Amino acid sequence: MKRSPGARLCAATAIGALSLSLLTACSDEGSKDASDAKGTASATASAAASDAKALPKAEVEKLLLAQGEVKGYKVGSGDDTLPASKSAVKTDKEACAPLAYAMSGLAPGETESGASNTLTEDNASAAATKAPGDISESDLENAFKVNLTFVGLSSYEGDGAQKAFKAVSDGVAACSGGFGVTAQGQKQKITKVAPDEAAKSGDESVAFSVDSDVDGEGSATFHTRVVRKGNTVASFYTVDFASLTSTGKSSAVPAAVVDAQLAKIK
Known part of the structure; x- marks a missing residue:
C-alpha cells in the first residue's frame, strides 16, 4: 500500500x-x-x-484485462505486489477494512469469487536502448516515470455487490480522520481519507483519495475508484511513482483503464 x-x-x-x-x-x-x-x-x-449468482473465481479471472486490451499499458499478474488474501491486510478500524481491501485489489465484500492484476503504463525509456555510458540524467528520470494501477474484481450472490459497494462508500466518511493498516507485514498510517471527483460509471461508483504518512517525513496522496456493475465490483488503485517523487501526489486513476475494464463486465 x-x-x-x-x-x-x-x-x-x-x-x-x-x-x-x-x-x-x-x-x-x-x-x-x-x-x-x-x-x-x-x-x-x-x-x-x-x-444474482456469483461467478466462479475462474470466470472472474477471465474478466480481468489482458495484454493488448488497453492501449499503452502492460498487464501483469500482480503476484509479486498484491496481497494474496484478506488475511494479509489488517486495519485498526473495522469500517475502514473495505477501503484497504479496495486499495489492495481484494474483494471489499463477502465473497470467495475475486481476482486481481496490475496495469503499468508502457513508458518506453531511451535508457533501455542505450549503452550505460550514453545514458543521460533525463533518460534516468524518464525511466522512473511509471504509472501502476492495481485492479481488483469480485462477484457476489444476491445483493452482496450492493452491500460491498455501500461498505466502501460509507467507509470514505467513517474513515475521514484516517486509520492504521498492516499489509503483508508492513505497517502504514493513513492520515486522511477524502472523496474524489471522478466520472460516474457502472451502476454505482465512488472515488476517494488517501493521505499516507511516509516514515514520519511527510505524506503521499493516492487515488482509488470503486465501481459496481451488476453483481460485480471493480476497484482501481493507482501509484504514479514520478509524481510521488516530485509532488508527493499520485495521479488519478487512468480513465482508459477503468473504461476498458468495465467494458469487459457484462
Missing part, C-alpha cells in the same frame, strides 16, 4: 374555486404515479439482486 424527474409536471389553468380542485387532483395523481413507478422500479431491482 506504500507502494481515489421522477416527478411528473402538472399544469392546470382554471378559474375561481375550480382551480384548487384541479391542482389538487393533478398533484395527487402525479404523486401516485411517481410513487407507483418508484415502487415498481424498487421491486424490480430487488428481485434482480436476489436472483
Whole structure:
C-alpha cells in the first residue's frame, strides 16, 4: 500500500374555486404515479439482486484485462505486489477494512469469487536502448516515470455487490480522520481519507483519495475508484511513482483503464 424527474409536471389553468380542485387532483395523481413507478422500479431491482449468482473465481479471472486490451499499458499478474488474501491486510478500524481491501485489489465484500492484476503504463525509456555510458540524467528520470494501477474484481450472490459497494462508500466518511493498516507485514498510517471527483460509471461508483504518512517525513496522496456493475465490483488503485517523487501526489486513476475494464463486465 506504500507502494481515489421522477416527478411528473402538472399544469392546470382554471378559474375561481375550480382551480384548487384541479391542482389538487393533478398533484395527487402525479404523486401516485411517481410513487407507483418508484415502487415498481424498487421491486424490480430487488428481485434482480436476489436472483444474482456469483461467478466462479475462474470466470472472474477471465474478466480481468489482458495484454493488448488497453492501449499503452502492460498487464501483469500482480503476484509479486498484491496481497494474496484478506488475511494479509489488517486495519485498526473495522469500517475502514473495505477501503484497504479496495486499495489492495481484494474483494471489499463477502465473497470467495475475486481476482486481481496490475496495469503499468508502457513508458518506453531511451535508457533501455542505450549503452550505460550514453545514458543521460533525463533518460534516468524518464525511466522512473511509471504509472501502476492495481485492479481488483469480485462477484457476489444476491445483493452482496450492493452491500460491498455501500461498505466502501460509507467507509470514505467513517474513515475521514484516517486509520492504521498492516499489509503483508508492513505497517502504514493513513492520515486522511477524502472523496474524489471522478466520472460516474457502472451502476454505482465512488472515488476517494488517501493521505499516507511516509516514515514520519511527510505524506503521499493516492487515488482509488470503486465501481459496481451488476453483481460485480471493480476497484482501481493507482501509484504514479514520478509524481510521488516530485509532488508527493499520485495521479488519478487512468480513465482508459477503468473504461476498458468495465467494458469487459457484462
